[in-house]
Amino acid sequence: MKKVKWTGIIFFVVLLMGCSSENENASRDVLVIYSPHTLEFIDPIISEFENETNITVEIITGGTGELLDRIENEMKDPLGDVLWGGSLSTLESKKTLFDKYIAEANEVSIYKNKDGYITRFTLVPSVIMVNDQLIGDIKIEGYEDLLNEQLKGRIAFADPMKSSSSYEQLINQLWDFRVDSMEDGWGYVEKLLVNMDGILLDSSKDVYNGVVSGEFFVGLTFEDAAAKFVRNGAPVSIVYPKEGTIIRPDGVSVIKGTKHKEYAQQFIEFVTSYETQVFIVNELNGRSIRNDVEPVSGLQSLATIYTVEDDQQWSSDNKVVILDRFTSLFKELYEK
Amino acid sequence: MKSRDKNKVLYRDELKKLLIIYSTSFIVASIILMAAFIQIYSNRVVRMNNNKASESTVNEISIELDAYKEAILKFEDNKVFQEYIKVKNNESEVYRILYDFINERKVKSVFYFVDTKGETLLTNNFVESPYNSKNIFLSGLFKQLSNKPEEVVYLINKVQIDLTKRTVYSIGKSIIINGEIVGYLIFDILESDLSKIIYKNNADIVVLTDQYNNVVTSSNTLVIDELGKFNLTRYNDDQILLNDNSYFYVKAKVEDGQLQLITLSELEIVSELMSKSLLFMAILFVLFTVIAVVIADILSKKKTEAIQNLITAIGKVQNGNLEAYVKIGRTDEFKFIGEQFNKMLVDVNRLVAKNSELIDRNRISEIKQLESQFNPHFIFNTLETLKYMMHLDADKASEIIMNFAVILRYSIDYDKEDIRLDQDLDYLKSYLLIQKYRYNKRLSYTFEIEEEAKECIVPKLIMQPIIENCINHGYKKKDALHIELSIKISQGELVAIIQDNGDGMDRDKLGELKLALEDTTLGSGHIGLNNVNRRIKLTYGEQYGLDISSVNNKGTKVMIRMPVVGGDIIV
Numbered sequence: 001m002k003k004v005k006w007t008g009i010i011f012f013v014v015l016l017m018g019c020s021s022e023n024e025n026a027s028r029d030v031l032v033i034y035s036p037h038t039l040e041f042i043d044p045i046i047s048e049f050e051n052e053t054n055i056t057v058e059i060i061t062g063g064t065g066e067l068l069d070r071i072e073n074e075m076k077d078p079l080g081d082v083l084w085g086g087s088l089s090t091l092e093s094k095k096t097l098f099d100k101y102i103a104e105a106n107e108v109s110i111y112k113n114k115d116g117y118i119t120r121f122t123l124v125p126s127v128i129m130v131n132d133q134l135i136g137d138i139k140i141e142g143y144e145d146l147l148n149e150q151l152k153g154r155i156a157f158a159d160p161m162k163s164s165s166s167y168e169q170l171i172n173q174l175w176d177f178r179v180d181s182m183e184d185g186w187g188y189v190e191k192l193l194v195n196m197d198g199i200l201l202d203s204s205k206d207v208y209n210g211v212v213s214g215e216f217f218v219g220l221t222f223e224d225a226a227a228k229f230v231r232n233g234a235p236v237s238i239v240y241p242k243e244g245t246i247i248r249p250d251g252v253s254v255i256k257g258t259k260h261k262e263y264a265q266q267f268i269e270f271v272t273s274y275e276t277q278v279f280i281v282n283e284l285n286g287r288s289i290r291n292d293v294e295p296v297s298g299l300q301s302l303a304t305i306y307t308v309e310d311d312q313q314w315s316s317d318n319k320v321v322i323l324d325r326f327t328s329l330f331k332e333l334y335e336k
Numbered sequence: 337m338k339s340r341d342k343n344k345v346l347y348r349d350e351l352k353k354l355l356i357i358y359s360t361s362f363i364v365a366s367i368i369l370m371a372a373f374i375q376i377y378s379n380r381v382v383r384m385n386n387n388k389a390s391e392s393t394v395n396e397i398s399i400e401l402d403a404y405k406e407a408i409l410k411f412e413d414n415k416v417f418q419e420y421i422k423v424k425n426n427e428s429e430v431y432r433i434l435y436d437f438i439n440e441r442k443v444k445s446v447f448y449f450v451d452t453k454g455e456t457l458l459t460n461n462f463v464e465s466p467y468n469s470k471n472i473f474l475s476g477l478f479k480q481l482s483n484k485p486e487e488v489v490y491l492i493n494k495v496q497i498d499l500t501k502r503t504v505y506s507i508g509k510s511i512i513i514n515g516e517i518v519g520y521l522i523f524d525i526l527e528s529d530l531s532k533i534i535y536k537n538n539a540d541i542v543v544l545t546d547q548y549n550n551v552v553t554s555s556n557t558l559v560i561d562e563l564g565k566f567n568l569t570r571y572n573d574d575q576i577l578l579n580d581n582s583y584f585y586v587k588a589k590v591e592d593g594q595l596q597l598i599t600l601s602e603l604e605i606v607s608e609l610m611s612k613s614l615l616f617m618a619i620l621f622v623l624f625t626v627i628a629v630v631i632a633d634i635l636s637k638k639k640t641e642a643i644q645n646l647i648t649a650i651g652k653v654q655n656g657n658l659e660a661y662v663k664i665g666r667t668d669e670f671k672f673i674g675e676q677f678n679k680m681l682v683d684v685n686r687l688v689a690k691n692s693e694l695i696d697r698n699r700i701s702e703i704k705q706l707e708s709q710f711n712p713h714f715i716f717n718t719l720e721t722l723k724y725m726m727h728l729d730a731d732k733a734s735e736i737i738m739n740f741a742v743i744l745r746y747s748i749d750y751d752k753e754d755i756r757l758d759q760d761l762d763y764l765k766s767y768l769l770i771q772k773y774r775y776n777k778r779l780s781y782t783f784e785i786e787e788e789a790k791e792c793i794v795p796k797l798i799m800q801p802i803i804e805n806c807i808n809h810g811y812k813k814k815d816a817l818h819i820e821l822s823i824k825i826s827q828g829e830l831v832a833i834i835q836d837n838g839d840g841m842d843r844d845k846l847g848e849l850k851l852a853l854e855d856t857t858l859g860s861g862h863i864g865l866n867n868v869n870r871r872i873k874l875t876y877g878e879q880y881g882l883d884i885s886s887v888n889n890k891g892t893k894v895m896i897r898m899p900v901v902g903g904d905i906i907v
Contacts, residue, residue: 133460134435136428213444214435214460232498234462 030056031263034067035084038225041284049270055263063203064090064164071097071255081258082267089171090164091118091251092316098253101265105272108290111249118251119268122280123287125247126172128239129211129219129226140218142242143173146192153197156210156219161323163204165222168248170326175310176243190329198334211236227285227299240300244308249289348640355632363624367617374613378606382584386601389538390586394597396533400443401591404507404523405488407437411521412511421518430458443530445523446503452517466495477506481520485510490594492550495524502527505552527553539599547593566598576600642670646677658685694874697867721774736773739766758790764800771807778815784822792830793901795871801864802834802894810838830898837891846886853882872898
């Protein structure tokens with residue numbers, strides 16, 4: 001009887017062992033970076049950073065709005081350490097999500113870190129991207145040209161709620177068409193929405209990819225995304241709106257409550273360093289934030305672009321109101 | 337508990353065996369059925385899933401390729417396109433048509449319009465076009481296109497566009513306007529989009545080949561040989577061996593056999609599932625069997641406990657232990673059997689005790705009888721009496737001799753245990769007569785016998801020991817003794833009263849005597865009385881027997897109570 005009992009027990013143990021699973025609980029020692037940049041932009045910079053600092057990086061990409069929501073939701077126990085990218089006006093409206101940090105490069109920066117939270121990273125002009133094969137003889141020189149009937153439903157524009165580059169486009173339009181008040185600007189935006197024929201994309205990625213794949217004739221996006229395709233030989237060109245182009249810096253910030261504060265600050269120093277900024281200008285079609293980095297011939301020189309200066313404080317402060325108005329305008333037109 | 341005979345089969349063991357056989361056969365049966373079910377079902381499922389997967393992918397690819405084919409044929413008749421070819425204007429219009437078509441497709445492609453000189457005029461490939469030379473007509477796609485201008489040409493044609501983009505298959509046709517070839521329209525299918533369809537397939541490995549087994553795209557590069565062909569040894573109708581694993585295999589035609597879709601589903605998974613589940617079942621079987629054996633053991637023991645008890649008791653009884661009562665704490669048939677067994681034991685015990693006592697009593701009675709036969713005192717006394725009686729009265733002497741002879745004859749007669757009362761009385765009278773001659777006037781007696789009572793059957797020598805007792809003890813303080821014997825039937829009983837006027841007994845002595853009367857052991861001092869009493873009780877039952885009453889110095893009265901037994905002899 002005893003033997004029988006023991007055999008029984010042994011069988012149970014064997015069964016139980018078969019069921020138990022290995023429980024891996026590796027401690028996380030990687031720098032987690034949230035970024036709306038394109039992978040083509042991210043990859044070489046991160047590789048360089050990893051090789052130089054021996055810090056392993058995990059990248060999570062998404063639209064700026066999406067990533068900010070995520071950071072806000074994770075505020076109690078942050079999973080991300082750095083937000084890398086997003087236009088200044090978008091980041092400024094959410095600066096409470098970040099830690100204060102002033103990078104060394106602030107000294108030579110064209111745009112200084114005035115608030116203390118957002119380190120300016122590169123200069124990002126808002127541009128119109130055109131598919132040359134499809135545009136034919138339609139003339140595109142500025143925002144006004146986008147109201148052409150022939151472009152109906154062929155304009156790629158992302159939801160400014162989700163994409164910070166789209167929000168910059170929207171600010172740019174409002175600012176360019178303002179005569180007496182912002183209402184003039186909204187008048188243009190409404191006409192543009194009508195010509196978009198109800199198509200509002202989910203991210204800036206859909207904008208430039210949509211233009212390259214021929215789905216759209218034109219797209220409203222940021223300069224370095226479009227420049228990448230021009231450089232690769234795609235039949236696209238960049239148009240700086242003749243009504244005036246706002247050049248906005250994008251930012252990089254340490255997420256509040258990060259467990260890897262030192263790594264995060266190291267990263268900010270790295271991306272604003274002279275070497276990295278030169279690399280961005282030479283290889284990634286970016287415009288450096290540093291006044292000691294020479295611009296490259298690949299992009300149109302800032303001197304020849306008609307740039308306008310907006311009231312940046314207004315753009316950041318009124319973000320919620322502007323986005324609400326845009327959303328309700330879109331709904332009014334298309335959700336009846 | 338030990339069975340004395342090794343060959344004997346215990347009911348308990350049989351019951352246990354039966355339980356184990358039943359339960360394990362059920363377990364085995366269900367495990368076999370289960371295994372068979374898993375085998376058949378999973379095999380079927382793998383096959384069915386593979387067929388379904390093949391079908392849906394073939395459908396999906398066909399829809400896309402058909403769309404390309406139709407589009408190419410439509411383009412030939414497209415006015416905008418024809419005008420562009422003629423005068424080379426409105427290029428963007430043509431581009432819009434081409435882009436819109438491709439953007440509607442799930443499987444996207446790179447389009448090329450190449451003129452007859454081998455120059456690419458229209459393309460969405462923004463890297464260097466591969467079709468920009470006169471030499472393209474010497475072989476491959478363009479040779480086929482120019483050789484078969486009326487047909488839509490399908491061909492494997494792998495072109496690396498850039499680091500991440502590759503086209504693997506071309507669909508194209510010569511564009512003929514007014515009977516003249518003006519150029520060639522080609523759609524080069526993107527590998528990534530074809531792969532998406534193929535990877536979506538549920539089969540383990542999916543391979544798309546042309547009719548010559550050249551692989552267009554595949555979800556697993558292991559199935560492609562050095563020549564880029566799908567080439568595996570088929571060893572069964574629908575099975576293929578790859579890396580020592582066998583796969584279920586389905587080949588389906590796409591686009592009238594221009595392409596073949598091969599789906600492979602691993603059968604290893606089935607056999608692995610089988611072996612895993614068989615192992616599990618084996619463990620289950622062992623476990624269940626162990627449990628079944630334990631339960632069978634416990635159950636059979638519990639269920640046969642009563643039988644075991646009975647058998648043990650019977651064994652003890654066989655060995656002579658009549659006190660082996662059983663205790664059965666159950667309420668079923670076994671309880672009844674146990675109770676009956678116990679009752680039987682009680683009866684047997686009582687009978688055995690009764691018989692052995694009866695045998696002893698009879699033996700003693702016989703000894704007494706023999707004693708009386710040769711009682712030297714009695715014989716001596718009688719002979720002494722005879723001696724002087726012969727001188728005094730010859731007649732009386734002769735009478736004594738006669739009676740003495742009666743006594744001797746009666747005592748010699750061993751055959752009869754029971755006898756008619758009057759016969760026994762004859763003997764008694766003879767005895768008393770002899771005593772009378774001896775004691776003369778000092779002994780007197782009267783008989784008072786009912787006529788009916790004389791017919792009764794009584795045990796032999798039942799009253800003689802009492803009368804002898806009277807005579808033996810009656811002359812200690814007195815000179816004369818009178819004995820009255822009365823026998824009658826009263827209230828259905830035969831009652832004999834022997835009353836003397838002898839010495840009698842005091843209360844203590846009487847009590848002692850009464851106690852001795854009931855003594856069932858054989859060592860009593862009052863053998864005569866006790867013997868009579870026990871013989872009556874043993875023969876007729878406890879309610880019968882002797883009753884003695886006595887008054888000191890006045891006499892003793894002995895009452896014998898027996899049932900009335902007439903005619904038939906009671907044993």
